[in-house]
Each structure stands twice: as C-alpha cells, then as structure tokens.
Amino acid sequence: MPTPTPLSSLTRLSSTVKDLFTQLYGLSHLELELLLLLYKKKQPMTLDQISQETDRDRTTVFRSLQKLVNEGICNKDTKTIKDGGYYHTYSAIDMETFQLETEKRVNELKNSLDRILNKFKDDLNNAIASL
Secondary structure, three states: OOOOOOOHHHHOOOOOHHHHHHHHHOOOHHHHHHHHHHHHHOOOEEHHHHHHHHOOOHHHHHHHHHHHHHOOOEEEEEEEOOOOOEEEEEEEOOHHHHHHHHHHHHHHHHHHHHHHHHOHHHHHHHHHHOO
16 A cells, blocks of 8 residues: 655645545555556556556556556456457546546545544543543
8 A cells, every 4th residue: 555645745836636646546656657548548458558558567557457446546347358258458437527536535535624623622632631
C-alpha cells in the first residue's frame, strides 16, 4: 500500500489533479501512470500491451490494474477467444463518471473534516484528560 502523502500536498498552490488522485484514491505513482495511459490510449488494452507500453513486469502491472478496478476507476472486461480461452482488457472509466466520483469523494472528505472540526473542543479536552 502506498504511503499517504500529507494533506498539504492538496493545499499548496502548485497542487494538481495528480495530487488529488493520489490522495483520494490512494494511488501509487505506477497506478496513476497506468490510469493516465488508459485515458491517453482511449481504447481497451490487454495486460501484455500495458506491460510492454510501460516497460513493467506483468505481475506488477496486474496488481496495479486490480487496484484501479477495485477503486472503480478502471474497467476490466473479459474477451472470449474463438478457439477457446479468454483474455482481459482494461480501460479507464469515462471522464464524466470519473469526475463525478472524484467530486463525491472530495465532498465526503469535506464533510469528514467539518465533522471533526465541530467536535474539536470536546475531542481535544478528552485527549488532554486522558494523559
């Protein structure tokens, strides 16, 4: 699991959407790279294609893709081979859905911070009293 970066990475003036994705979705550098690659290619890609494009080991890429799928920001589709068998393709979710999901997560974070601030005095007094 990637080490979370400080919240200050989102509050500095030079913050980017990459910083937002790293924070809200807990993405590693590789996971972010794969997501952006899928958006850039605009078409489903196989694990082998992605591994080759990024010059990364298949196993490492697979784990990162699974994280993106589990976060709901990447699609994994099963394709059947005519002579038997199957393979998977990966694609980024559509941009509008991704934006809505990101806005939802930002709002959840805002609500959580507001809730913590509303309990600030009580929680701080309890923390001091427990020493």
